[in-house]
Amino acid sequence: MKAPRTPMTARAGTPAPAEAGAGHWPGTVPAAEAPGRLAVPEGRRRDAERFQWGSLALLAPAAALLVVLFIIPVVYAFYLGFTNLQLVGINAVDWHFTGAENLRRLAGDHVFSYSVELTLVFIAGSIVGVVVIGLALAMLMQVALAPLRILAGGIVVVAWMMPAITAGMTWYASTTARGTFGTLMGLANSDFLHSEPMLIVTLANIWSQTGFAMMVFGAALRNIPRDILESAQIENASRLQRFARITLPLLRPTIVTTVLLITLISLANFGLIYVMTQGGPGNATSILPIYSYQQAFQFNNLAYGALVGNTLVILCAIFGAIYVRVSMRRA
Amino acid sequence: MSKSPRRARFVSAAAAALVAIALAACSGSGATAKAPSTEPAGPFVLKVAYGSNYVFDTTGLTQKWWQQVAAEFKASHPKATVQFIPIPGSYNDIVTKLSLLYRSASTAPDVAEIPTGQIGLWAQAGYLLPLNTYLKSASWWGRFPKVIQSEGTFSGTVYAVDQGENDSALLYNKQMFATAGIPLPWQPKTWQDIITAAERIKAKLPGVTPLWLNSGTGSGANGLLQGINNFIVGSKTPTIYDTGTGKFVVDSPGIRAALSLYSQAFAHGLVADTSALFSPNAVTTPLTWFQQAKLAIAVGSNYYGGNWTKAISAPYWPQAPEVMGEAVIPTEAGGGVASTLGGWDFAIAAHSPVAKAAFDFISLAENQQNSIDAANWAGWVPPDRDYWILPAYTDFAPPYNAFFARITPFATLTPSNSAYSVWVQGMGEATGAIAQNPRTSVSQAVAILRNYVTGQLGADRVEVLR
Numbered sequence: 001m002k003a004p005r006t007p008m009t010a011r012a013g014t015p016a017p018a019e020a021g022a023g024h025w026p027g028t029v030p031a032a033e034a035p036g037r038l039a040v041p042e043g044r045r046r047d048a049e050r051f052q053w054g055s056l057a058l059l060a061p062a063a064a065l066l067v068v069l070f071i072i073p074v075v076y077a078f079y080l081g082f083t084n085l086q087l088v089g090i091n092a093v094d095w096h097f098t099g100a101e102n103l104r105r106l107a108g109d110h111v112f113s114y115s116v117e118l119t120l121v122f123i124a125g126s127i128v129g130v131v132v133i134g135l136a137l138a139m140l141m142q143v144a145l146a147p148l149r150i151l152a153g154g155i156v157v158v159a160w161m162m163p164a165i166t167a168g169m170t171w172y173a174s175t176t177a178r179g180t181f182g183t184l185m186g187l188a189n190s191d192f193l194h195s196e197p198m199l200i201v202t203l204a205n206i207w208s209q210t211g212f213a214m215m216v217f218g219a220a221l222r223n224i225p226r227d228i229l230e231s232a233q234i235e236n237a238s239r240l241q242r243f244a245r246i247t248l249p250l251l252r253p254t255i256v257t258t259v260l261l262i263t264l265i266s267l268a269n270f271g272l273i274y275v276m277t278q279g280g281p282g283n284a285t286s287i288l289p290i291y292s293y294q295q296a297f298q299f300n301n302l303a304y305g306a307l308v309g310n311t312l313v314i315l316c317a318i319f320g321a322i323y324v325r326v327s328m329r330r331a
Numbered sequence: 332m333s334k335s336p337r338r339a340r341f342v343s344a345a346a347a348a349l350v351a352i353a354l355a356a357c358s359g360s361g362a363t364a365k366a367p368s369t370e371p372a373g374p375f376v377l378k379v380a381y382g383s384n385y386v387f388d389t390t391g392l393t394q395k396w397w398q399q400v401a402a403e404f405k406a407s408h409p410k411a412t413v414q415f416i417p418i419p420g421s422y423n424d425i426v427t428k429l430s431l432l433y434r435s436a437s438t439a440p441d442v443a444e445i446p447t448g449q450i451g452l453w454a455q456a457g458y459l460l461p462l463n464t465y466l467k468s469a470s471w472w473g474r475f476p477k478v479i480q481s482e483g484t485f486s487g488t489v490y491a492v493d494q495g496e497n498d499s500a501l502l503y504n505k506q507m508f509a510t511a512g513i514p515l516p517w518q519p520k521t522w523q524d525i526i527t528a529a530e531r532i533k534a535k536l537p538g539v540t541p542l543w544l545n546s547g548t549g550s551g552a553n554g555l556l557q558g559i560n561n562f563i564v565g566s567k568t569p570t571i572y573d574t575g576t577g578k579f580v581v582d583s584p585g586i587r588a589a590l591s592l593y594s595q596a597f598a599h600g601l602v603a604d605t606s607a608l609f610s611p612n613a614v615t616t617p618l619t620w621f622q623q624a625k626l627a628i629a630v631g632s633n634y635y636g637g638n639w640t641k642a643i644s645a646p647y648w649p650q651a652p653e654v655m656g657e658a659v660i661p662t663e664a665g666g667g668v669a670s671t672l673g674g675w676d677f678a679i680a681a682h683s684p685v686a687k688a689a690f691d692f693i694s695l696a697e698n699q700q701n702s703i704d705a706a707n708w709a710g711w712v713p714p715d716r717d718y719w720i721l722p723a724y725t726d727f728a729p730p731y732n733a734f735f736a737r738i739t740p741f742a743t744l745t746p747s748n749s750a751y752s753v754w755v756q757g758m759g760e761a762t763g764a765i766a767q768n769p770r771t772s773v774s775q776a777v778a779i780l781r782n783y784v785t786g787q788l789g790a791d792r793v794e795v796l797r
Contacts, residue, residue, distance in 0.1 A: 088430045088452040088749060110786055177606035191606040194767065280548045281767060282760040282779075296429050298551075298756070299750050299787070300452070301408055 018121065061239050074313065081307035087300040095303070102307045111283055115291040119267070119315070122202055122287050126266045127259050129206035134213025134258070135251075138221055141214070153214070160211025168275030171204040193276065197284040205266055213258050214266075220254040221247070253327060260323040267316060288312045353527045369780045374410045375685050378691060380424045380432065380440035383417035385556050386675055388634070388643045392706025392708040393417075399704070400696045407695075418441050422553065433458040439680035441508055441689040444494060447673045448552060450483050451747030454490040460679040462489045465690040466534050471697045471715050476740045479714045482498045482747070483676055491603035492693060495702075498670040498735055498742045499561045501525070501658045502635055503628040504621065508656070510709045511535040511627075518658045522562065525628070529601040530628040541601045543617045543629035545595060546766040548759030555755055556671045556745060557614050559762055561689060562589035563663040564743035566668020571754065572746035576794060579746075579754050581781040585794035588663050592760055597769035608766055617647070621655060622648045631661065633738075634710025636731025642707070657734050672742035699723075712736045750788055757783035 081102060085095040106112055137156060141149045159167070174180035175193040180223060184192040191202050222246060232242050270289040273279065279286035286294065288308060296305025379397070386668040387393040400412040418428045424447055432438045433453060444455065453459050465490060467474045472480070475493065483491030504513055511531045519525050529541035545558030563571060566585025573580060578587065596602050600608040603626075607616055618638050620626035629635075637643055639651040677693045679686055695701060699718060707727040712735055718724050721737035726732075745751070760783055763774040785793050 086749065087427070088449065088456055090435075090455045091457045092430070092434065108786075111783070139449060176610075179606075181544040189604065191609075195611050234608050278549060281763045283547060283606070285508075289372070296758075298423060299752050300430075 006039075031311075060127060062280050063127050077306045078211075078310055080303050081310045083303045085303040085306075087297065087302050092300075097125075098303075102304055105304065106307060106311075111286070112291065113287050114283060115308075116311070118285065119287040119312075121198060122205070123263055123266055123319075126204040126205045127207065127262055129202070130209045130213045130262050131255060131259065133206065134210050135217050135255075137179050137210065137214045138217035141218060142221055156211040156214055158211075160209065161206055162208065164208070164271030166270060167204060167208045168272045171200065172205070172276045175200050194281050197277055198282060201276055201285050203273060204276065205269055208269075208272065209262055209265060213262065214239060216254060217251065221252050224250050256323055256327040260320065260327075263323075265318050266310065288315070335658055337372060342452075342712045343345060353718055356750040361742075367514070370411075371685060371688070374412065375686055375688065376412045377404070377442065377688055378414050378416060378440045379442045380416035380418060380429060380744055382675075383419050383442040384562075385421045386444060386641055387709040388638065388645060388710075392642075396701070396704055396708055400692065400701055403701075404692050404697050406650050410690065411688060412691075415456040416660065419609050422446065423549070429453075436680070436682040439775070440740075441683040442692050443678055443680070444760060445491060445676050445678050446503060447482050447493075447676055448745050448747055448751060450491045450676060450678065451485060451679070452749045454485055454488075455749075459490040460681050460683060460686055461493065462690070462697075465687075466492070469697075471694070474715045474717050476714075478592060478672060478740060478742065478744060481674075482564065482744050483675075491678040492715035493719075494675045494677055494696065495709055495713060496633075496672055496674035497556065497711060497737055498633050498738050499630060499660060500670065500735065500738060501660055502617070502621070502631045503656050503658065504624070504626070504654055506654055507532060507536055507624075507627045516656055516658070517663050521661055522663065523570050524661070526592070526595055526601070529628060529636065530599060533599070535602055535629065539624070540603045540620065540626045541628060543597055543626055543631070544596055544602050544762075545608070545614055545630070546593065546602075547605070547613075547763035548756055549609045549611055550613050551759070552752065552755045553743070554613050555758055558630060559589050559593060559758065560664070560671045560745070561630055561660050562592055564671055565667065567663055569743060570796065571752065571772075572748050574705070578616060578794040579750065579784055579788065579790055580796055581754075581757070581784045581789035581793045582777050584778070585663065585796075587777060590761065590765065590773045593765050594769070594771070594773055594776070597765050599706070600769075602741050604627050605766055609763070619646055619657060621653075621766075623647050632710075633712055636728035636735075637710045640728050640795065642727075643710075650733075651678060652729060653699065657731060659738060667677065668738055670738050670742040671745060674776070675709075675716075676780055683773055712739050717741075750792065753787045754780075754784055757781075757787075 011123055079097075082097060082099065082100075083095050084091045084098045086092045094144070141153060144152065153251075162170070172193065175191075177189050177191050179192075182188045228246055231243060232246055237245070267287075267289065269311070273285050273287065273290055276292075277285045279290040283291075289312060292305050292308040292312065294305075295301045295308055299305075342634065346778060366556075367487040379401070381393070381397060383393055386388045389394065397415060401415075411433075416432070419423050420428070426446065427447060429440075429443060429449075430453075432440055432443075439458065441666075450459070472492065478494060479493045480489070482522070484491050501519070502742055503517060505517075505727075508515055508517055508528070511528075512535070513528055517528065519528065519700065525542070532539060532541040533602055547554065547720055550558075560571070562665060563569060563585050566588050567581075568583040568585035570583070570585075571581050602608070603616075603620075607613065610616065614632075617626055617629040618635055619631070621635075622639070638645040639648040640648055641649070644656075644781075661667055662669045677696060678690045679693070682734055683689050696705070697715065699715075699721070700723075702713045702715055703718050703721065705722045707719070708722060713719070713724060713733075717735075719733065719739075724736070746754075757780040761780040764771045764779055765776055782792065
């Protein structure tokens with residue numbers, strides 16, 4: 001947590017601290033020099049961050065946990081990615097560093113490149129679905145009658161609360177032959193899960209994440225000042241204009257945060273897909289976490305599985321960096 | 332509060348798999364051969380690991396059997412304490428857990444129940460104790476058929492001894508065959524006879540699924556053991572893993588013949604839909620479908636009969652012996668007996684400080700009562716051929732138990748190699764492609780297998796038989 005760069009007290013018109021005022025009387029600061037520039041020129045600001053040695057002791061336990069439980073395993077996993085370690089077999093005991101051999105294999109592995117593609121499709125589909133449906137639900141809830149709102153909200157939140165295994169079983173049962181989906185569409189014997197596997201697992205993920213987005217958007221919508229919307233209405237702005245020009249820009253930081261969270265949750269949603277298809281049929285739903293598991297624990301290639309897992313970490317880091325940049329730019 | 336699990340998952344998301352992998356890799360240890368040990372003088376602990384809810388048919392029978400053996404062991408070894416390490420979960424979970432236990436001499440179980448397909452890899456890794464010296468004095472070992480002895484033997488060294496075997500045959504509904512006008516008892520001479528019978532059923536009994544053929548990746552190695560591998564090992568080129576060259580066969584006349592049978596069955600609409608075939612429970616689905624009169628023929632396993640008994644009830648079907656007939660799977664050449672073979676075995680850890688006692692435990696487990704109980708309760712053929720004709724075994728699930736025991740000596744073992752799971756995935760994708768789109772040609776299916784296995788293992792680990 002960083003202290004705000006612009007002190008809350010330093011608004012135009014408020015007295016500037018004497019030592020930073022460069023000889024102006026309080027209240028007579030020229031407009032050009034107003035808020036931000038009051039800051040540093042000479043002398044220290046009293047509210048500047050100061051380093052205290054004692055803080056190290058307080059931070060140490062958290063840092064130790066992070067190092068032991070996060071940084072060391074991740075670094076070790078990156079190292080393992082460049083070895084020939086196996087779960088069983090001759091290289092389970094006698095294993096060593098193999099340099100770029102695994103990387104060469106990764107470069108030529110068409111199952112891996114397909115897996116990366118599937119991962120991107122899964123993430124993109126999930127983000128679009130969750131944000132659009134979550135936002136639509138949140139906006140509809142604003143105008144719904146209270147009992148209806150509570151009922152609908154409750155149902156959506158229950159879907160979100162369900163453990164991945166339950167959600168997976170529910171979707172498995174309703175999208176295979178004689179399931180609810182096919183029966184409702186008059187195609188009782190259609191096996192949607194195995195004919196359109198990627199679409200169905202993405203829908204299942206959207207279904208299980210939407211409740212979260214709806215709640216976040218609901219809270220954000222309630223914080224949009226009514227007077228702005230009302231004045232726009234008085235100016236004859238249409239519904240669409242009000243949504244595009246006022247609601248959406250004000251929701252932007254919320255949307256960015258939600259997108260980041262949905263990305264990371266979806267990438268970790270191993271259980272949902274594993275319960276529904278185990279990555280199949282064939283490789284049709286084998287996104288990176290599933291492929292990593294398959295390599296490590298089904299094919300016994302711990303090292304190669306670690307390398308596939310590492311690409312997932314890098315992918316997460318890239319997504320994270322993009323979102324952080326986007327959300328910083330809003331100022 | 333409902334949020335916390337989600338958050339926890341998010342925080343640990345990226346690293347979860349890696350942490351698991353990293354932990355898995357901690358604490359490795361070397362393994363070297365050791366002279367046979369003698370019985371410890373003082374009190375000692377014997378660690379015994381077994382699959383607690385997958386290997387036997389029910390968890391209750393699992394406990395009952397292991398405790399029965401442990402009780403006999405303690406009677407003859409009063410200073411011993413048997414410490415059980417029950418491993419929950421299915422095939423992969425058991426293999427993973429055992430692999431992790433074996434990585435360190437301190438956690439390695441003295442006696443472990445291990446699947447046949449893993450013996451080679453664990454022996455190669457130095458985890459398992461050579462048993463040859465102990466077996467010299469074991470009377471039961473000589474009564475195991477050659478093929479069963481060979482499953483734990485690598486270059487003359489025995490690393491594991493069989494606990495029980497699974498093999499395959501055709502099971503069929505006699506009443507449906509009578510309705511369709513097929514003479515009984517049915518015994519197909521060729522693979523084509525199987526298709527012909529299924530077509531008769533389809534014509535005469537609409538609404539019944541004529542034939543069950545396991546396919547797709549969902550059932551893993553089990554789906555192949557109880558599916559297409561029966562035809563491959565019965566073909567003119569039965570090799571899947573070439574032990575001479577250390578290469579996997581990704582294309583052979585036998586593989587093409589077996590895939591062609593699949594292709595024909597799916598193209599003629601003789602097989603169940605993908606929802607049933609790709610289900611994780613696919614391999615046991617025929618048991619219920621037979622009982623519900625929804626299925627006419629299955630390439631099935633020896634445990635079917637036992638599962639229909641009251642003791643197992645999965646599901647209970649007392650009329651099964653009247654309704655269900657059995658026939659051997661013919662070889663490609665016509666006549667003959669084709670079947671896969673795979674089961675579970677006992678092995679001793681390479682560094683076990685109580686190896687002698689561990690072998691005594693295994694000997695007790697192989698005695699008449701225990702071996703037959705295990706076979707009945709887990710759905711196996713016992714490895715000792717003297718037990719095949721004993722009423723305790725044959726009368727548990729007549730006529731199936733006696734029938735499947737007779738097939739055993741002709742059956743072909745599943746490859747025991749760490750890369751076999753890759754071949755399993757490739758073949759599962761090939762049969763799965765045919766199941767999803769019956770217009771898939773045999774050449775296309777073979778290409779799926781070849782490309783997958785070559786991509787994963789490299790061109791130097793695959794071969795084509797002509």
